[in-house]
Amino acid sequence: MKINSNFNNVETSYLFSTIAKKIDAFLQENPDKKVIRLGIGDVTRPLCPAVISALHSAVDDMSTKNGFHGYGPEQGYPFIKNEVQKYYQNRNVDLEIDEIFISDGAKSDAGNILDLFDKDNVVLIPDPVYPVYRDTNIMDGRKIVYMNANESNSFLPMPDSNIKADLIYLCSPNNPTGATYNKEQLKAWVDYALANDALILFDAAYEAFIVDDCPHSIYEIENAKKCAVEICSLSKTAGFTGTRCGYTIVPFDIQFDGHSLNKMWLRRQTTKFNGVSYVVQKGAAAVFSPEGQKQIKENLDYYKQNAKIISDAMDQMNIWYTGGKNSPYIWFKCPKNMYSWDFFDLLLTKACVVGTPGAGFGKNGDNFFRLTAFGNKEDTIEAVNRIKALISSL
Amino acid sequence: MKINSNFNNVETSYLFSTIAKKIDAFLQENPDKKVIRLGIGDVTRPLCPAVISALHSAVDDMSTKNGFHGYGPEQGYPFIKNEVQKYYQNRNVDLEIDEIFISDGAKSDAGNILDLFDKDNVVLIPDPVYPVYRDTNIMDGRKIVYMNANESNSFLPMPDSNIKADLIYLCSPNNPTGATYNKEQLKAWVDYALANDALILFDAAYEAFIVDDCPHSIYEIENAKKCAVEICSLSKTAGFTGTRCGYTIVPFDIQFDGHSLNKMWLRRQTTKFNGVSYVVQKGAAAVFSPEGQKQIKENLDYYKQNAKIISDAMDQMNIWYTGGKNSPYIWFKCPKNMYSWDFFDLLLTKACVVGTPGAGFGKNGDNFFRLTAFGNKEDTIEAVNRIKALISSL
Numbered sequence: 024m025k026i027n028s029n030f031n032n033v034e035t036s037y038l039f040s041t042i043a044k045k046i047d048a049f050l051q052e053n054p055d056k057k058v059i060r061l062g063i064g065d066v067t068r069p070l071c072p073a074v075i076s077a078l079h080s081a082v083d084d085m086s087t088k089n090g091f092h093g094y095g096p097e098q099g100y101p102f103i104k105n106e107v108q109k110y111y112q113n114r115n116v117d118l119e120i121d122e123i124f125i126s127d128g129a130k131s132d133a134g135n136i137l138d139l140f141d142k143d144n145v146v147l148i149p150d151p152v153y154p155v156y157r158d159t160n161i162m163d164g165r166k167i168v169y170m171n172a173n174e175s176n177s178f179l180p181m182p183d184s185n186i187k188a189d190l191i192y193l194c195s196p197n198n199p200t201g202a203t204y205n206k207e208q209l210k211a212w213v214d215y216a217l218a219n220d221a222l223i224l225f226d227a228a229y230e231a232f233i234v235d236d237c238p239h240s241i242y243e244i245e246n247a248k249k250c251a252v253e254i255c256s257l258s259k260t261a262g263f264t265g266t267r268c269g270y271t272i273v274p275f276d277i278q279f280d281g282h283s284l285n286k287m288w289l290r291r292q293t294t295k296f297n298g299v300s301y302v303v304q305k306g307a308a309a310v311f312s313p314e315g316q317k318q319i320k321e322n323l324d325y326y327k328q329n330a331k332i333i334s335d336a337m338d339q340m341n342i343w344y345t346g347g348k349n350s351p352y353i354w355f356k357c358p359k360n361m362y363s364w365d366f367f368d369l370l371l372t373k374a375c376v377v378g379t380p381g382a383g384f385g386k387n388g389d390n391f392f393r394l395t396a397f398g399n400k401e402d403t404i405e406a407v408n409r410i411k412a413l414i415s416s417l
Numbered sequence: 418m419k420i421n422s423n424f425n426n427v428e429t430s431y432l433f434s435t436i437a438k439k440i441d442a443f444l445q446e447n448p449d450k451k452v453i454r455l456g457i458g459d460v461t462r463p464l465c466p467a468v469i470s471a472l473h474s475a476v477d478d479m480s481t482k483n484g485f486h487g488y489g490p491e492q493g494y495p496f497i498k499n500e501v502q503k504y505y506q507n508r509n510v511d512l513e514i515d516e517i518f519i520s521d522g523a524k525s526d527a528g529n530i531l532d533l534f535d536k537d538n539v540v541l542i543p544d545p546v547y548p549v550y551r552d553t554n555i556m557d558g559r560k561i562v563y564m565n566a567n568e569s570n571s572f573l574p575m576p577d578s579n580i581k582a583d584l585i586y587l588c589s590p591n592n593p594t595g596a597t598y599n600k601e602q603l604k605a606w607v608d609y610a611l612a613n614d615a616l617i618l619f620d621a622a623y624e625a626f627i628v629d630d631c632p633h634s635i636y637e638i639e640n641a642k643k644c645a646v647e648i649c650s651l652s653k654t655a656g657f658t659g660t661r662c663g664y665t666i667v668p669f670d671i672q673f674d675g676h677s678l679n680k681m682w683l684r685r686q687t688t689k690f691n692g693v694s695y696v697v698q699k700g701a702a703a704v705f706s707p708e709g710q711k712q713i714k715e716n717l718d719y720y721k722q723n724a725k726i727i728s729d730a731m732d733q734m735n736i737w738y739t740g741g742k743n744s745p746y747i748w749f750k751c752p753k754n755m756y757s758w759d760f761f762d763l764l765l766t767k768a769c770v771v772g773t774p775g776a777g778f779g780k781n782g783d784n785f786f787r788l789t790a791f792g793n794k795e796d797t798i799e800a801v802n803r804i805k806a807l808i809s810s811l
Contacts, residue, residue: 024583024616024673025535030681033688065487070479078476078696085660086469092659093459127521127691134689135529138556141419158688162532189418222418265486265695266479279418287424294427294552295528297521300697301659302472 029164036154038383039063042367049371059406060377061333061394064198064352066262068325071318073309074261081305092301097293099125099270103304106311107270116242122285124271124292125307127299128263129228129256132271134159135295136224136252139287140190147188149180151199151384151391153226156192165190173387178202178345178354182215191216193241194226196233199384199393200354201346203237209244216250222277222284223251228269231260231323232330233349248274252284259351261310261319268299268307326351329396329403336407340414351396354381358414363392374409423558430548432777433457436761443765453800454771455727455788458592458746460656462719465712467703468655475699486695491687493519493664497698500705501664510636516679518665518686519701521693522657523622523650526665528553529689530618530646533681534584541582543574545593545778545785547620550586559584567781572596572739572748576609585610587635588620590627593778593787594748595740597631603638610644616671616678617645622663625654625717626724627743642668646678653745655704655713662693662701720745723797724790730801734808745790748775752808757786768803 042062050058070078084090098104104123111118126132137159146160150169160167168188170180178200193212196203204212216223223241230239241247256269263269277284299307309315334347337355344355357366363380370376370392379395381388396403436456444452464472478484492498498517505512520526531553540554544563554561562582564574572594587606590597598606610617617635624633635641650663657663671678693701703709728741731749738749751760757774764770764786773789775782790797 024614025538026673026676026678026681027533027535028674030533030676030684033684035684063488067482067485067487069481069485072480075476075480078479079473082469082472082476085464085472086466087463088461091461091463091656093461093656094457094658127694130691131689139421139424141421144419155688162685162688220418262485262487264488264691267691267694279420280422282420282424284420287420290424290427290429291556294549294556295525297524297658297661300521300661300694302696303694 027162029162033158033161036158038379042377042379045368045371046377056375058371058375058377059398059402059409061398061403061406062377062379064395064397065264066259066326066397067399068262068322070262070266070306071315071322073312073315073318074306077309078302078306081302084305085302095298095301095304097296097298098289099123099298100301100304103308106308110311111240111242114239114243116240118242118272119275122272122274124273124288125299125304126269126271127267128258128269129226129254130155132254132269133224133226135291136271136288137163138291138295139284144189145187147186147191149192149197150386151381151388152192153194153198154384156224169385171387172200172202174343174356179204179208181208182211184215187219189219189221191221191223192226193223194228195237196229196346196350196352198226198229199352199379199381199388201350201352202354203233203349205237206244209238209241209247213241213244213247213250217246220279221250222279223247225251225253227253227255229259229350230255231319232327232351234327235349237349242272242274249276252277257307257310260323261307261315262322263307266303266306268303325400326396329398329400332400332403332407333394333396336411340411342414353394353396354391355394357390357392358417360390363389366392370410370413374406374413376406376409421556423556427552427555430552432773436771436773439762439765440771450769452765452769452771453792453796453803455792455797455800456771456773458789458791459658460653460720460791461793462656462716464656464660464700465709465716467706467709467712468700471703472696472700475696478699479696489692489695489698491690491692492683493517493692494695494698497702500702504705505634505636508633508637510634512636512666513669516666516668518667518682519693519698520663520665521661522652522663523620523648524549526648526663527618527620529685530665530682531557532685532689533678538583539581541580541585543586544780545775545782546586547588547592548778550618563779565781566594566596568737568750573598573602575602576605578609581613583613583615585615585617586620587617588622589631590623590740590744592620592623593746593773593775593782595744595746596748597627597743599631600638603632603635603641607635607638607641607644611640614673615644616673617641619645619647621647621649623653623744624649625713626721626745628721629743631743636666636668643670646671651701651704654717655701655709656716657701660697660700662697719794720790723792723794726794726797726801727788727790730805734805736808747788747790748785749788751784751786752811754784757783760786764804764807768800768807770800770803
């Protein structure tokens with residue numbers, strides 16, 4: 024047996040375990056301190072009542088002979104695909120029902136869709152980056168070209184006509200930087216992809232945080248349906264990180280070498296996936312109901328308010344940052360251009376606040392730091408006050 | 418962009434859609450006929466009360482700030498891994514907690530685990546076969562060697578020392594044949610795998626139907642933990658086909674080229690999967706509770722009774738078959754050695770009973786036919802009477 028030796032090239036990520044160990048060590052020496060955690064990108068507010076009610080009702084279905092659901096369609100039930108279709112229609116994006124695939128989350132589909140592509144493609148990935156894009160391609164042995172996201176381009180890298188890429192990862196609003204492409208910028212990417220026979224994998228997981236006129240979907244750009252797959256999730260939109268449901272759009276118009284990418288993905292999913300739990304799909308469909316939309320907006324507004332509390336503080340301190348608007352993430356320059364792990368240690372030991380060092384997301388994050396808006400309001404205010412006091416003392 | 422051209426070699430499976438079309442056509446011409454369907458391998462009985470209650474309780478958790486669960490461990494929560502560990506202990510198989518991975522079903526893991534292996538391995542697959550084993554390897558471009566399962570080996574092919582295989586698929590009790598390996602036969606496979614530095618992928622999805630002393634788990638064989646991954650599912654055990662939960666065992670002792678397969682699978686799953694829904698894992702854990710085990714046994718007994726009704730009829734007609742015992746499937750020789758699609762047409766049009774032609778599972782199924790025990794008892798009795806009448810009239 025020969026193993027896939029590309030796994031040798033994937034580095035074990037110690038980011039969040041290193042953070043956890045540092046917090047543990049600090050708390051062992053300082054058991055009376057209250058540490059506020061604004062590090063990990065996980066939601067904290069409960070599922071909204073419309074979703075809870077739909078989940079209960081679906082569980083009841085499963086308890087009766089007539090309501091019981093066995094194997095469902097691998098690509099998702101029509102009752103939820105119809106809701107996703109309407110959600111896109113509301114922003115003037117027309118999707119065919121069979122262009123929509125219900126998934127157990129963005130991470131699975133972002134990884135699994137690589138099954139469709141030859142190993143001999145060039146992958147273009149921003150740095151800093153959500154590590155899944157990088158690691159899944161390393162596991163397949165594809166060549167990766169990094170594009171620099173930094174202060175000079177406001178962490179929104181644009182196409183370079185000198186680089187020939189086949190697969191392009193864009194995440195907007197971005198994880199980890201919160202930076203969000205506008206329509207003109209996304210159009211440049213669509214033009215580049217079409218000119219280079221490339222595919223854009225567009226990660227829209229944070230679209231629900233957009234407040235200005237930046238596109239929520241890449242399909243708001245003309246011709247994007249010829250060159251972009253969009254991966255989205257209810258994880259951040261509706262607190263589904265532990266409930267697991269998302270959707271992936273693979274338009275009929277995407278063709279490579281005469282092959283329909285939609286048909287290939289359908290073949291992949293019907294062979295290697297058996298669909299999302301009926302109960303979960305019912306809960307997810309309720310997110311799109313009028314009550315569901317109203318209720319998730321309350322949660323999103325709560326997180327957005329936290330984001331504003333953090334970004335207002337950055338403004339007051341004249342600290343350069345991205346995100347905060349359109350995003351639950353605030354990505355800021357470490358004071359005195361400190362290395363982000365050094366700032367992490369300082370922030371933990373002097374202010375008892377935990378964030379994520381930018382170095383964990385790529386070399387362009389070395390001197391940047393990420394805070395998240397997913398905590399509760401009181402803690403966020405307290406953390407911001409501590410950060411302000413710390414930074415003014417430096 | 419170059420697509421993965423191996424997808425060109427995967428045939429589109431028309432088996433169940435062809436069957437559906439034939440039924441539709443028949444019913445259009447014969448709208449007053451009552452067709453009994455014993456074709457598809459999907460369960461029909463509702464989830465048991467212990468599971469329903471656990472699902473409701475988990476949904477309630479998700480509605481409160483303190484009970485809410487966000488991202489869980491990708492490999493599953495300890496509360497369910499502990500239950501799986503105890504389930505194996507009850508048949509004297511000791512597993513470490515971190516050898517157990519909770520999945521969204523056997524199909525996903527059976528496909529996804531191929532990420533760990535080089536394309537340059539030889540895969541040994543029985544014919545007839547569950548098409549997922551074959552198609553997932555064709556998508557990766559691996560060389561497949563088929564081993565004949567037929568009447569002469571009672572559809573239980575044994576190792577051939579002249580064949581050098583790296584990856585071996587065994588499914589026992591088998592889908593589609595219901596044939597089940599005994600301990601001695603599985604020992605021969607473990608010995609072969611160890612002698613050839615090969616890995617066995619053991620699909621135990623139907624283990625709960627075993628009534629005699631055939632092994633439920635390959636780990637009941639000495640040294641199997643050095644050469645076998647076991648994939649199991651609650652789909653057939655507890656009616657989870659639409660609820661989606663299973664488990665995969667990757668023992669620590671499996672090493673290839675000095676690499677721990679367990680560590681590789683953990684890396685794969687943490688990168689490309691975000692775990693099973695908390696709610697579903699809670700429901701699945703309840704399957705292993707004393708009430709859960711008692712309640713699923715009632716459903717399993719119901720299906721087993723149907724299997725006996727069918728296999729008794731085969732005995733009465735002196736028809737050669739496998740399965741029925743240890744399995745919800747009865748795999749029998751078509752009368753007068755008919756081609757299985759011809760027998761399908763005859764059975765549908767003359768007896769209004771639907772089964773699955775063996776040809777759909779491989780060339781060794783050409784003259785065999787599969788019936789399933791997942792219908793209700795009254796329909797099963799009626800179907801058997803119609804089959805008997807048809808066959809005696811030939």
